Amino acid sequence: MENLKHELKTKIIEALNLEDIAIEDISDDDPLFGDGLGLDSIDALELIVLMDKDYGIKLTDPKEGKTIFQSINTMAAYITEHRSK
Amino acid sequence: MKKPYFISDYVSIWKNTLSLNGETLFNCSQETSFKDFSKSLYKHIDMNYPKFYKMDNLSKLALLATEALFKNKNFNPEEENIALTLSNKSGSLDTDLKHQDSIADETNFFPSPAVFVYTLANICLGEISIKYKLQTENAFFVSESFQPDFITVYAEQLLQTGKAKKVLCGWVEYTDDNYEAFIYLVDEEGTLEHRSETLKKLYLE
Numbered sequence: 121m122e123n124l125k126h127e128l129k130t131k132i133i134e135a136l137n138l139e140d141i142a143i144e145d146i147s148d149d150d151p152l153f154g155d156g157l158g159l160d161s162i163d164a165l166e167l168i169v170l171m172d173k174d175y176g177i178k179l180t181d182p183k184e185g186k187t188i189f190q191s192i193n194t195m196a197a198y199i200t201e202h203r204s205k
Numbered sequence: 206m207k208k209p210y211f212i213s214d215y216v217s218i219w220k221n222t223l224s225l226n227g228e229t230l231f232n233c234s235q236e237t238s239f240k241d242f243s244k245s246l247y248k249h250i251d252m253n254y255p256k257f258y259k260m261d262n263l264s265k266l267a268l269l270a271t272e273a274l275f276k277n278k279n280f281n282p283e284e285e286n287i288a289l290t291l292s293n294k295s296g297s298l299d300t301d302l303k304h305q306d307s308i309a310d311e312t313n314f315f316p317s318p319a320v321f322v323y324t325l326a327n328i329c330l331g332e333i334s335i336k337y338k339l340q341t342e343n344a345f346f347v348s349e350s351f352q353p354d355f356i357t358v359y360a361e362q363l364l365q366t367g368k369a370k371k372v373l374c375g376w377v378e379y380t381d382d383n384y385e386a387f388i389y390l391v392d393e394e395g396t397l398e399h400r401s402e403t404l405k406k407l408y409l410e
Contacts, residue, residue, distance in 0.1 A: 137259045165319075169317060
């Protein structure tokens with residue numbers, strides 16, 4: 121699980137072009153949206169693409185995303201349970 | 206009698222160099238990609254706007270030139286009713302091709318939403334408007350080359366009809382890591398007459 125969290129941070133920084141943020145700056149339970157990393161709605165769509173492309177997880181219900189993308193912890197837990205890649 | 210207008214400031218970016226009113230402000234001496242050049246310039250002009258990194262190349266180019274010009278002015282752009290009129294040759298082709306690449310393979314089909322939102326040339330005007338909180342007239346024209354005759358008339362029409370107090374005009378072209386920006390502010394004050402001939406000369410400087 122720790123490896124997956126590290127991998128997720130790397131992928132998020134790269135996919136969302138977070139040039140000013142390093143892996144060490146993201147805590148596992150930091151909120152990804154709002155006051156945390158400050159991601160926006162386009163970033164949320166990019167995360168949905170990332171889940172599909174890298175882990176074979178198709179999210180069809182936008183409400184699901186709100187819970188799954190709360191933090192690195194919630195993303196990693198969901199991926200571990202549902203991944204097909 | 207027709208009211209005179211002036212070019213108060215102008216910025217050029219090309220070949221790893223940014224110049225303001227004819228003076229070089231920043232130059233990358235070694236050959237470098239636009240990605241690295243734009244990042245260095247962003248830091249040099251102390252922009253502090255993280256959303257910059259998420260933009261496509263055309264928007265980055267337009268925003269860097271605008272930031273350099275506005276930084277030289279003693280005003281708050283939000284309060285100046287500044288219309289935007291930019292133009293180029295290739296529209297958003299650089300980003301269009303990136304988007305096309307991401308959907309070309311039917312078996313590996315993952316278009317990026319962050320790329321897709323930039324597949325229109327006038328998005329760079331939106332980025333400028335968001336950054337400086339402008340809710341003003343804007344237009345983006347596509348033509349084979351910079352058309353000072355047309356843009357001069359268009360800008361003065363905006364000023365004469367009271368649609369704007371100033372007009373930020375220019376040419377922002379980006380394709381295949383080749384880039385060129387020439388941006389200028391048309392105002393009631395300045396030393397350079399707002400004339401097509403003046404613009405042709407400044408553009409070629």
